[in-house]
Amino acid sequence: MMMQVAPSILSADFGNLAHDVKAICDGGCDLVHVDVMDGHFVPNLTIGPVVVEAVAKASTKPLDIHLMVENNSFFVDLFAPLKPKYISFHIEEEKHPHRLIQKIRSLDISPAITLNPHTPPEAIEFLLEDIDMVLLMSVNPGFGGQSFIPSVIEKAKRLKALIEKRNPNCLIEVDGGVSDKNIELLKEAGVDIVVAGSFIYKHPNGVAKAIELLK
Ligand code: DX5
Ligand code: ZN
Secondary structure, eight states, rough: OOOEEEEGGGSGGGGHHHHHHHHHTTTOSSSSEEEEEEESSSSBBBBOHHHHHHHHHHSSSEEEEEOOOOHHHHHHHHGGGOOOOOOEEEEEGOSHHHHHHHHHTTTOEEEEEEEEETTTTGGGGGGGOOSEEEEESSSSSOOOOOOTTTTTTHHHHHHHHHHHHOTTOOOEEEESSSOTTTHHHHTTTOOEEEESSSSHOTTTOHHHHHHHHHO
């Protein structure tokens, strides 16, 4: 299986957002990754449904919404009408993950769980059968352009073993500091989808070339 690529629009030019979304779609991306930050769970604020609706209009690829927020359920309600493919929430911020997963699924959206760099994969072992994807953070969430934390490679391998046992259909996505320098290690570790912001949007040869390199 070829690596799937989900460019993060956090590194796009927000003055030319529709153009920058079209560029990654024409450039062969698989998903459009949308980082939603609330200024509470992470020390940064990004975009709400008004802007994401414009992204959805410009996009020919499914949306992958990464919530970095307190009060996940409220944000699921805000973004569900935009019909994203995935909504992922941070396990560190959810008291009732199973209930939230059922809610996301009932809205016809694929539920996914995100783990911060310090959270062990075993924390979600008994949720794996209920979700479609695990998002492993390879930076501390909040900003684009940070350095890749190498221990995520070992974590992806451990998660892969748990997935084989509990739900082989569940995909692994990695987000943060992904580039041509670590893509081969990620592939070997069993990662299915990579998120990349600065590597794609700041690539000297353009977004399509950057996507092709990661694939
Ligand atoms: C960080 C976000 C990432 C970020 C990735 O909190 O979740 O999606 O935009 O950007 P790069 O690829 O530049 O690390
Ligand atoms: Zn993200």
